Amino acid sequence: MKVTREELPEAVAEQLLAGLRLALVSAREDAKVFEVTYVFLGSNSDRVEVATEAPRQRPWLPTLAGLSYQAGRFERELHDLFGIVALDHPQPFRLVRHAHWPAGFYPLLRHAKTPNEFRGNTGFPFVEVAGKGVYEIPVGPVHAGLIEPGHFRFSVVGETIVRMYQRLYFVHRGVERLFIGRTVESGIELAERISGDTAIGHSLAYLMAVEDALGIVVGERARLIRALLLEFERLYNHVNDIGAILNDTGFAIANQQAGALREKLLRHNAHLTGHRLLRGALSLGGAELRAEPDLALVAETAQRVAQLAAVATSNSLVANRLNTTAVLAGEQAQRLGVLGYVARASGVGIDARADQPFVDLGPDFRVVTRADGDVRARFDVRVEEVAVSAAVIADLTGRIANRQAAAPTEPNPDRPAELAAGLGVVEAWRGTLVHRVEIDAGGKLRRVKVVDPSFCTWPGLPVALADVIVPDFPLANKSFNCSYAGNDL
Amino acid sequence: MIDSLVVVAVHVVFAVLLTPLLLGVMRTTRARLEGHVGGGVLQPWRDVIKLFGKEPLRAPGSTWVLTWAPLLLMTSSLVLLALVPLVSTLPLAQVPGDLFVVVSVLLLGTVALALLGLESGSAFGGMGSSRHMMFAALVEPTVLLSIYALSLPVGTSALAAIVAARSEDLATIANPVSILALVALVIVVIAETGRLPVDNPSTHLELTMVHEAMILESGGRDLGWLEFGSWLRLTALLGLTVNLAVPWGVAPDAAWQNLAIGLAASTVKILVAGSILAAVEVFIAKLRLFRVPELLAGSFVLAFLSVSASYLVF
Numbered sequence: 001m002k003v004t005r006e007e008l009p010e011a012v013a014e015q016l017l018a019g020l021r022l023a024l025v026s027a028r029e030d031a032k033v034f035e036v037t038y039v040f041l042g043s044n045s046d047r048v049e050v051a052t053e054a055p056r057q058r059p060w061l062p063t064l065a066g067l068s069y070q071a072g073r074f075e076r077e078l079h080d081l082f083g084i085v086a087l088d089h090p091q092p093f094r095l096v097r098h099a100h101w102p103a104g105f106y107p108l109l110r111h112a113k114t115p116n117e118f119r120g121n122t123g124f125p126f127v128e129v130a131g132k133g134v135y136e137i138p139v140g141p142v143h144a145g146l147i148e149p150g151h152f153r154f155s156v157v158g159e160t161i162v163r164m165y166q167r168l169y170f171v172h173r174g175v176e177r178l179f180i181g182r183t184v185e186s187g188i189e190l191a192e193r194i195s196g197d198t199a200i201g202h203s204l205a206y207l208m209a210v211e212d213a214l215g216i217v218v219g220e221r222a223r224l225i226r227a228l229l230l231e232f233e234r235l236y237n238h239v240n241d242i243g244a245i246l247n248d249t250g251f252a253i254a255n256q257q258a259g260a261l262r263e264k265l266l267r268h269n270a271h272l273t274g275h276r277l278l279r280g281a282l283s284l285g286g287a288e289l290r291a292e293p294d295l296a297l298v299a300e301t302a303q304r305v306a307q308l309a310a311v312a313t314s315n316s317l318v319a320n321r322l323n324t325t326a327v328l329a330g331e332q333a334q335r336l337g338v339l340g341y342v343a344r345a346s347g348v349g350i351d352a353r354a355d356q357p358f359v360d361l362g363p364d365f366r367v368v369t370r371a372d373g374d375v376r377a378r379f380d381v382r383v384e385e386v387a388v389s390a391a392v393i394a395d396l397t398g399r400i401a402n403r404q405a406a407a408p409t410e411p412n413p414d415r416p417a418e419l420a421a422g423l424g425v426v427e428a429w430r431g432t433l434v435h436r437v438e439i440d441a442g443g444k445l446r447r448v449k450v451v452d453p454s455f456c457t458w459p460g461l462p463v464a465l466a467d468v469i470v471p472d473f474p475l476a477n478k479s480f481n482c483s484y485a486g487n488d489l
Numbered sequence: 490m491i492d493s494l495v496v497v498a499v500h501v502v503f504a505v506l507l508t509p510l511l512l513g514v515m516r517t518t519r520a521r522l523e524g525h526v527g528g529g530v531l532q533p534w535r536d537v538i539k540l541f542g543k544e545p546l547r548a549p550g551s552t553w554v555l556t557w558a559p560l561l562l563m564t565s566s567l568v569l570l571a572l573v574p575l576v577s578t579l580p581l582a583q584v585p586g587d588l589f590v591v592v593s594v595l596l597l598g599t600v601a602l603a604l605l606g607l608e609s610g611s612a613f614g615g616m617g618s619s620r621h622m623m624f625a626a627l628v629e630p631t632v633l634l635s636i637y638a639l640s641l642p643v644g645t646s647a648l649a650a651i652v653a654a655r656s657e658d659l660a661t662i663a664n665p666v667s668i669l670a671l672v673a674l675v676i677v678v679i680a681e682t683g684r685l686p687v688d689n690p691s692t693h694l695e696l697t698m699v700h701e702a703m704i705l706e707s708g709g710r711d712l713g714w715l716e717f718g719s720w721l722r723l724t725a726l727l728g729l730t731v732n733l734a735v736p737w738g739v740a741p742d743a744a745w746q747n748l749a750i751g752l753a754a755s756t757v758k759i760l761v762a763g764s765i766l767a768a769v770e771v772f773i774a775k776l777r778l779f780r781v782p783e784l785l786a787g788s789f790v791l792a793f794l795s796v797s798a799s800y801l802v803f
Contacts, residue, residue, distance in 0.1 A: 137612040137696075145693040159778060248697075250689045250775030253523040260524070317686060317774040470616070471778045474694040 002051045005061050008038075011050050012064050012071070015040040020048060021337060022064075023425075024434045025074035026449035027082050029110050034059055034084055038071075039423060039436060043355045047423060060085040070337040070456055081108040081176075096169050096488075099124040107177055114174075129155035129163050137470065141170045148484035152473075159469040164462045168487055175489040179448035184210050185284060187445055191435070192279045194450060195486035199279045200226075200233040201428025202435070202486075206448070207282055208358065209437035213422030216285045221403040223359040225287040228396045229278055231389040234429040235298070236265040238382045238389070239305060241481055245379050246312050248475045249321040254312050261301050261308075268297055293397050302390035309383040313376075322376040326476030328464040329373055338460040339453040340431020341381045342480055346373035352427035362399070364391035373464075378479040416441060430454060430483060452486030492743035496579045497571045499748055504570040507756060508717070508724045509533040514760050515767040522771045533720070540713030548706060551608060558605035559707065559714035565598035566721035575728040576751040577740035578653040588636045588646045592629055595681070598722060599625045605715070606703030613695050617702025620778070624687065624699070627785035628677045634792035635670040635677070639733060641799040642666070648729065656736035666802050669795035671734050676788035678730055680781070682723040685770040687781050697775070724759065727766075731758040 003011045016022070020040035027036045033053040040048040054061050063086040065072030073095065075086035080096035083106040102120040106112055128136075134157055141149035149170040155163040175194055179187055191206035192199040204226055211218060218226075243258025266276040271291050273281035281287060312318050328338070333346035343350050344367065351367045368384040370377035416439055424435040431453025438447040461480050468476060513530035520527025547555050572586045572594065580586060599621065606618035640646045642661050643654040655661050680687045683700035692698060695705070704715045732739055738754025740747035776784060 135612070135615075137616065139612075139695060143693075144695050246774075248694065250685055250692070250773070252519075252691065253771050256523045256525060315772070315774065317776065320780070321774060321777055469778055471697040473696050 001049065005052050005054055008050070008052050009062050009064060009067065012038060013067055015048055015050065016067055019043070020046060022068050022071050022074070023432070024423075024436055024449060024451045025071070025078060026436045026438075026447065027078055027084060027108075028438060028447045029056075029082065029108070032056055034082060036061065036078070036084070037421075037436070039434065041352075041356060041425060041432070041434070043350075045356055047356075047425075049423075054084055059083060060087050062087055063089040065090050068337070069335060069459070073455070073459070080106070082106055083109065094124060096172060098169065107174055126153050126165055127163075131157070131162075133157050134162060141167075150484050154470060154473070156470055159471065161465050161468050161470060161473065164465050164473075166458065166462060168458065168484060171485050171488045173485075173489070176448055176450060179445050182445050183443060184214075184439065184445065187437075187448065188282065188284070189279075191450075194489070195452060195483045196277060197237055198233065198428050198430065198433070198452070198483065198486060199275075199277045200229045200282070201426055201430075201433045202450070202452075203279075203282050204230060205424040205426040205428070205433045205435040205450075206437065207284060208424030208426065209422045209435040209448075210424075210439065211285060211422065212424060213420040213437050213439050214416060218285055220359070221400060222285070222287045224396050224400045224403070225289055226282065227359045227361060228289075228293065228393060228400065229273070229281055229287065230426065230428070231393050231396070232265070232269060232272065232293075233278055235301065235386060235389050235393070236262050236269065237429045238386050239265060239301065241478070242305060242309065242379065242382055242386075244481070245322075245375070245475065245478050246318065248478050249318050251312060251315065251318050254308055257304070257308055261304055264297060265301060268294055289400075292401075293393060295394050295397055298390050298393050302387050305383060305386045309379070313379075319376070321472075321475060322379055323374060324372075325375040325472050326464040326468050326479065327372065327374045328460050330371070332463050333373065333460060336456075336460050336463065338431075338457045340427075340429075340457060341378055341385065342457050342460055343431070344369045345377035345381045347371045350432065352425050352432040356425040356427075356432075358426075361392050362395035364388065364395055375475055375479040416443070419446065428453065430481070430486075431457060450486075450489060452483055452489075454482035454484075454487040458482050458487060492579055493581045495743045495748075496577045497581065499577065499743075499752070500570050500573070500575050501567055503576055503752060503755070504721055504724045504728070507759065508720045509537055511724055511727075511759060511763045512720055515763045518764045518767040519771055522768060537713055537717055540716065541710055543709035543713075545707070545709035545711040547711070548609065550610070554604055554608040555707070555711065558601045558608070559711045559718065561601040562598045562605075562718035563714045563721075565594050565601065566718045566725065569594050569598070569725045570721060572648070573725050573729045574649040574652045574732055574739060575725070576755050577743060577748060578649040578656075579740070579742050580647060580649045586647050586649045588633065588640065588648055591648060592632055595632070595722070595726075596625070596629060598718065602700075602703050602715075602719075605707070609706035611706060613698070613702045613705050616696075617699055617705075620699045621703060624680050624781065624785065627782055627789070628680050631673055631677045631785065631789045631792045632681075634789065634796055635673040636733075638666055638670040638792060638795035638799050641796070642802075652732050652736050652739055653741060655733065656739060662734070662736070664802055666795050666799040669791045669798065671730065673788040673792035673795065674730050674733070676784065676791075678723075678726045679766070680785055680788075681726060682719070684766065686773050686776040687784070689775045727762055728755060728759050731755075731762045 020042040023041040024039040027034050033055050036052050038050040076095040078084045099122055100118040100120050102115055134155055137154040139152045141151045151167040153165045154161055188203050191203040194202045239258050239262045243255040247255035269278050270276045272289055274290055328346045330347040333343050333348045347369055349367045349369045354367050368381050370381055419440050421438045426433045433453055434451045436449045440446040512533040517527045517530050572591050603618040603622050606614035640651050643651050688699040707715055740751035
């Protein structure tokens, strides 16, 4: 659907009222105009695209921030990367750009040249919370542990957090720019490296977007294998998170046990695909395994994880730290538009495996939800999802074995007749991951827009921190475990 | 006089040699129980030697506090060791090994650490200092009260005399007064030395730290003094507690045979107590910060009950 920019708010409101959510906003620079596409996803494989144009001379669009919180964030990103202004935006602050970016440098414009030196100093102050006894704690971007960079500014009274502001984009590598001009095949390895722990999620979303654009039909066996690898990725990451959350309560022995389980899964990944992080298994129109999945290992892992979680949560000291900490209420989760296990732990049953399925996951699949929205709920959702994933893996493995490898198809039509666009939606382990790809007539990538679930989930963290004490922040942060690399791109 | 000096020298040398080993044993115990190999029992020795070989880096704008606080902490720990009856209960001729003196010396080190945390000017240091002082304010009364309860039957507040009297009379150990006071003492020793569930010595999370937050900005020799000084406090408090609980083997004088027996007994007792402490840590998590005062208030109540009970028992 194509609308003028004046009609845009009405068209968007119509989709939102129909119960769809804004999942992605992508802009492309043409000779005279910016073409901006708004992608909406529904719960019944519904996908709607609303496109509009803004002239390059006066690139403004009406703001949608009043309609959807996420729209306001997409608009800020759009401004920082393309210079497209959202008129009357209630929060016209920078998102991607740091203070040292030179004024007028918009990296996704075709003629943008990366400056040799980033010398700008336009200032980017933090809101100061005034009042008796309020003090600030700046944390990061370099942390004491081996984690990604992000800056957190706490305004604190005593030990209680009054306000937390997070500044990200320290690992902005210009990934979307790196896609431009690549061939479709060489985009796969780039997608695998967007966020190291989501190699399958990102490369699968990318490939599905490309296949959608080029009209490639993927055989059932390949789709089953893709779903299987997605579950293996979920499995090792959830096991890691379960250990890490417990480690942050000081219960280090659980982390040791989870670490051992994770290592076995990583070695199994290497056995399965040749790479511990599952890289290199997917290809355009296909997916292949090097070996049969070891179902005994998967079943044993699921059983050990359940045992570990039961031991940990029956320890009253551990349970006391997890329960009622950092609550994200269901309504807040809904209105902020958070995704993945964070949303499901707050009672919002959003899961692309159910909403936008690309293969039947069998009778064992179910969407796991909890109602409390605290650290314990996010922990429990992961624990139960491990069990669900293990069951789904067993089911998928049986079905893969029954299907012959597809006969080699004729060469794929990797050159569209004209500019072609496609969408890929995948439930990666952190949540719904969306890629939108545009391929020009020469078969080269013209624009790849990536929306990692972390982009939508990060804003939930400061909200959940209301009335949380400072020493509980690491635990709350770990239970969200949003990606920095996937968000910063 | 000479005997007293010998005892002080033995105490200090013994503690300095034993302390890194104690830390090594505790860390190895915990590592093995958790299922990994660990750095070995000598790793704290290697760490300390490494730190003392490095020049300290001090932030521009920092003052003499950064230089002197580590030394003050170290000195207070050494004085503490001289006063606590670790190996021999021979009372010191000049300095009273009095419980009030011991608590004051302990507090001196606490204040030095807190000032050091504030000195760096970073938010973490101030946060650590504030939490540290909150705990200290709750810990010190319990230390006083619980040892006071133990001193009542003996009739003196000198620690050496209390330990000596307890080793002679089993009835002073196996009674409710003594047990309540010792439980209270164990809890405050855990809090004072920053162990689980009060503080997590092995965390990398700045925002949850107490002790580690105060020493974040120190490095090289400064950090060496701070680490070693804090470890010595652990030895002193742990040694005092085990010698109050199990007073046998402690030398009554400065005769070399008795000192040898005392050294062997104290080594075994302290290392075993440390291992037990570390083993318990494996099975517990860190308390939420605002639950710590509840734990410490609980220990104060135990100490208070112990004092009350002592009037009924004796």
